[in-house]
Amino acid sequence: MKKINWKVIAVLTVLCILGGAYTLAFADTSVDQKTTLNGVVLADGLAAVGMQVSEGQVLVKVKTIAGPAPAARANIAGKVTAVLVKPGDNISNGQTVVRIAAN
DSSP states (O other), X not given: OOOOOHHXXXXXXXXXXXXXXXXXXXXXOEEXXXXXXXXXXXXXXXXXXXXXXXXXXXXXXXXETTEEEEEEEOSSOEEEEEEOOOTTOEEOTTOEEEEEEEO
Protein backbone atom coordinates (compact mmCIF):
# COMPACT_ATOMS: atom_id res chain seq x y z
CA MET A 1 0.00 0.00 0.00
CA LYS A 2 1.04 3.53 -0.69
CA LYS A 3 1.65 5.96 2.11
CA ILE A 4 -0.90 8.81 2.23
CA ASN A 5 0.64 12.28 2.08
CA TRP A 6 -1.41 14.13 4.70
CA LYS A 7 0.27 17.47 3.93
CA VAL A 8 -1.03 17.39 0.34
CA ILE A 9 -4.52 16.46 1.52
CA ALA A 10 -4.48 19.28 4.10
CA VAL A 11 -3.38 21.86 1.51
CA LEU A 12 -6.03 20.72 -0.97
CA THR A 13 -8.71 20.87 1.72
CA VAL A 14 -7.72 24.43 2.69
CA LEU A 15 -7.73 25.50 -0.98
CA CYS A 16 -11.21 24.03 -1.49
CA ILE A 17 -12.54 25.85 1.58
CA LEU A 18 -10.99 29.15 0.50
CA GLY A 19 -12.34 28.71 -3.04
CA GLY A 20 -15.84 28.12 -1.72
CA ALA A 21 -15.65 31.13 0.59
CA TYR A 22 -14.45 33.32 -2.31
CA THR A 23 -17.30 32.11 -4.51
CA LEU A 24 -19.89 32.87 -1.83
CA ALA A 25 -18.42 36.28 -1.06
CA PHE A 26 -18.35 37.46 -4.67
CA ALA A 27 -21.26 35.53 -6.15
CA ASP A 28 -23.73 37.47 -8.26
CA THR A 29 -26.84 37.61 -6.13
CA SER A 30 -28.98 39.23 -8.81
CA VAL A 31 -32.34 37.62 -9.48
CA ASP A 32 -33.80 37.66 -13.00
CA GLN A 33 -37.26 39.19 -13.30
CA LYS A 34 -39.26 37.74 -16.20
CA THR A 35 -42.30 38.97 -18.09
CA THR A 36 -45.76 37.49 -17.91
CA LEU A 37 -47.12 39.29 -21.00
CA ASN A 38 -46.19 39.93 -24.62
CA GLY A 39 -46.15 43.48 -25.92
CA VAL A 40 -44.28 46.68 -26.61
CA VAL A 41 -42.41 48.18 -23.63
CA LEU A 42 -43.67 51.56 -22.43
CA ALA A 43 -41.47 54.27 -20.92
CA ASP A 44 -44.08 54.90 -18.20
CA GLY A 45 -43.25 52.84 -15.12
CA LEU A 46 -40.05 51.31 -16.52
CA ALA A 47 -37.57 50.42 -13.76
CA ALA A 48 -34.16 52.13 -13.71
CA VAL A 49 -30.75 50.87 -12.61
CA GLY A 50 -30.10 51.78 -8.96
CA MET A 51 -33.80 51.99 -8.11
CA GLN A 52 -34.92 50.37 -4.82
CA VAL A 53 -37.96 48.16 -5.35
CA SER A 54 -40.28 46.22 -3.10
CA GLU A 55 -41.80 42.83 -3.77
CA GLY A 56 -44.77 43.15 -6.13
CA GLN A 57 -43.73 46.53 -7.54
CA VAL A 58 -44.27 46.98 -11.29
CA LEU A 59 -40.98 46.95 -13.19
CA VAL A 60 -42.14 46.95 -16.83
CA LYS A 61 -45.41 47.93 -18.50
CA VAL A 62 -46.44 47.00 -22.04
CA LYS A 63 -48.92 48.35 -24.51
CA THR A 64 -51.84 45.96 -25.02
CA ILE A 65 -55.16 46.16 -26.86
CA ALA A 66 -56.86 47.01 -23.54
CA GLY A 67 -54.24 49.68 -22.67
CA PRO A 68 -51.09 49.72 -20.55
CA ALA A 69 -50.59 46.60 -18.44
CA PRO A 70 -47.89 45.43 -15.99
CA ALA A 71 -45.69 42.86 -17.75
CA ALA A 72 -43.20 42.24 -14.94
CA ARG A 73 -43.31 42.72 -11.18
CA ALA A 74 -40.52 42.36 -8.65
CA ASN A 75 -40.59 38.96 -6.96
CA ILE A 76 -38.06 40.15 -4.33
CA ALA A 77 -37.23 43.42 -2.61
CA GLY A 78 -33.90 44.93 -3.57
CA LYS A 79 -31.94 47.19 -5.88
CA VAL A 80 -32.26 47.09 -9.68
CA THR A 81 -28.86 46.12 -11.12
CA ALA A 82 -29.81 45.87 -14.81
CA VAL A 83 -32.69 46.80 -17.10
CA LEU A 84 -32.47 44.66 -20.23
CA VAL A 85 -35.21 46.37 -22.27
CA LYS A 86 -35.97 49.89 -23.42
CA PRO A 87 -39.15 51.67 -24.47
CA GLY A 88 -40.37 50.40 -27.84
CA ASP A 89 -38.85 46.92 -27.47
CA ASN A 90 -41.09 43.96 -28.25
CA ILE A 91 -40.99 41.47 -25.37
CA SER A 92 -42.45 38.01 -24.97
CA ASN A 93 -43.72 35.96 -22.04
CA GLY A 94 -40.88 34.52 -19.95
CA GLN A 95 -38.21 36.94 -21.19
CA THR A 96 -35.79 38.32 -18.59
CA VAL A 97 -36.26 42.11 -18.49
CA VAL A 98 -34.77 43.26 -15.16
CA ARG A 99 -32.23 41.98 -12.63
CA ILE A 100 -32.52 42.78 -8.93
CA ALA A 101 -29.95 42.31 -6.16
CA ALA A 102 -31.73 41.21 -3.00
CA ASN A 103 -31.47 43.39 0.11
